[in-house]
Amino acid sequence: MYIILIGYLYVIVMLAAGTGDVVKGGLLFLFLGFLPTWLWFWLKRQGQIKRAAKRAEAVAQPPATPE
Numbered sequence: 694m695y696i697i698l699i700g701y702l703y704v705i706v707m708l709a710a711g712t713g714d715v716v717k718g719g720l721l722f723l724f725l726g727f728l729p730t731w732l733w734f735w736l737k738r739q740g741q742i743k744r745a746a747k748r749a750e751a752v753a754q755p756p757a758t759p760e
Contacts, residue, residue, distance in 0.1 A: 698733070702726055 705726035709718035 698730065702730065 705722055709722040709726070712718045712721060
């Protein structure tokens with residue numbers, strides 16, 4: 694999955710570099726490169742945090758024993 698992200702960012706950087714204007718290139722990279730990448734990493738991290746919390750909760754609670 695990371696190789697796809699690296700390729701995407703490479704294309705966006707080349708697109709931004711080809712605009713010919715530093716401000717346009719910076720804004721293009723910000724809105725098409727940085728923000729979507731940040732959102733993707735943030736969403737992935739939230740899932741990891743939730744899974745870790747569930748695992749910690751499962752370890753903290755002993756299994757119910759039938760009596």
